[in-house]
Amino acid sequence: MSTFQDLGLNNDLLQAITDLGFIKPSEVQQKAIPILLESETDLVALAQTGTGKTAAFGFPMLEKIDIDSRTTQGLILSPTRELCLQIANEMKAYGKYCKGLNVVAVYGGSSITDQARDIKRGAQIIVATPGRMKDMISRRMVDISKIQYAVLDEADEMLNMGFKEDITDILSHTPEDKNTWLFSATMPREVATIAKKFMHNPQEITVGNKNESTTNVSHEYYLVNARDRYQALKRLSDANPDIFSVIFCRTKRDTQKVAEQLIEDGYSAGALHGDLSQNQRDLVMKSFRNQQIQMLVATDVAARGIDVDDITHVINYQLPDEAETYTHRSGRTGRAGKTGISMVIVSKSEVRKIKSIERIIKRDFVKKEIPDGASICEVQLMSLANKIHNTEINHEIDKHLSSINELFADTDKDELIKKFFSVEFTRFFNYYNKSKNLNIAEGSYDRDGGREGGRDFGGKSSDSTRYFINVGSKDGFDWMKLKDFLKEQLELGRDDVFKVEVKESFSFFNTENDAKEKVLAFFTDFKHEGRFVNVEVSENRGGGGRRNDRRGGGGKRSGGRRDDKKGGFGNRSDRRRSEGSSSKPRRSDSGGDSGGGNFSRPRRSRR
């Protein structure tokens, strides 16, 4: 079966499919649509992101519901508000010729009464986030007791996000004899459990290998010192003047910081994470979709499943906690038959994670070098030349031409070109002039195994920093409580705080060196139960600090700490110095810094 006609869809849908420009059903559509149309069955469908899962359940649902009835017959649960809106819009586009169709999206952060009113008008299909759906059920704003089709979209992610109980609760309000269709990119144990619990003899389809990444995406990694992460990000972006990318960070804090820093440095960037208001998130997504923003810095949760065309690069500013998450990240690019690049910036202590990811996605990474200043300058220069070459002439200039010509009467063509390009190029050149090599030599780490007993996903670190903190058992902490407290405050993952040792009035703990900036920055001015909590790099090596302790921490407590701030997010002049423009005075320095951005940045925002 190779056309949508063959799959047995009705004319209203076929017409919409033609309008959408879909020519051939994707593999998951070819497999799922006939099954769902022909039988009343439960279904588990596994397919990587970007394979067209929405249409795989969307078309059959539209085909099967009774549009003349105003009863709610289809319920689609999806993890985030962005996905909810995306799915609802897709469903509306698929059903644009289905007269009387009403698809309503319900999600948190928007007026619940407005949403309830839209449903009351008669919504055959509701697309909902689990939290809001549960809320509406308990307030009797929605009746899902007659639904015939329930879809769990991005089921793995919903479970990751802790929606298991909400989903259980919601499904308990639906009829026993409905059909449940579960769509997921990966099949972790939790998803299998859900399938078992809520579904009756589900048919199963799998497209590609589970967790496998699309072949359209190439995977690259760049090995740098943790403190050079941000500089590396800038260079990767500058070396790709037409980049249109999603940059993934691990925490909301880092996401916000990286985005702010990029904006300050003149890039067209925006942040997307759960601490922003709905309004802010909508605005950022809208600008990104319109390509007014070139770099979307996002958390995994906020960016999950987002379908924006033509993303050229995914940049893993930090690797995710779970190797599986990498599949979702890289799936943001290389969509709809296009190619894309997924880049990972790693420090030594993380480089082993690359191996685990390779195993999971069944693709090899290529180790690449962060480009040096000279090659970035060249790329930018040629990109500018091309842009000028392709620019349409604005004839408003014509009337000024004679005065301009007069000014340049004695300038020959080469000289004119050089002058013209220097306007932009010099700032850029100054910024990268004498910039240092950010790459770490390949031989200086051991990629395949435990020379230093290194850290894999969930393992323990060798490149770790030990800290002193001035709270202890007299403040009610034992090691578990302190570990939980630190993890929560610092928004760190399960195993990121370790070797926690609690004394009476103070304690020690370790993190990876990578987290040092963050830990120290966080505990500047931090108060707990009314008193200042002080964290400093410790010289105490007894609690498992290895030779790296000394290198990482250095000096006396306070002295070590001041040094550590260099190259961090908080201090512009230090940061700039680290890219080799130290001799310049502050003011012009600032021009030089953002010059790296301005040179290339406005191209998309001006579209």
Ligand code: ADP
């Ligand atoms: P998934 O849910 O699997 O991540 P989506 O349903 O979001 O994927 O689809 C990804 C993109 O592909 C969307 O922009 C969608 O409109 C488009 N698409 C879906 N099916 C087809 C098709 N048969 N032909 C062309 N484009 C399609």
Ligand code: MG
């Ligand atoms: Mg999807």
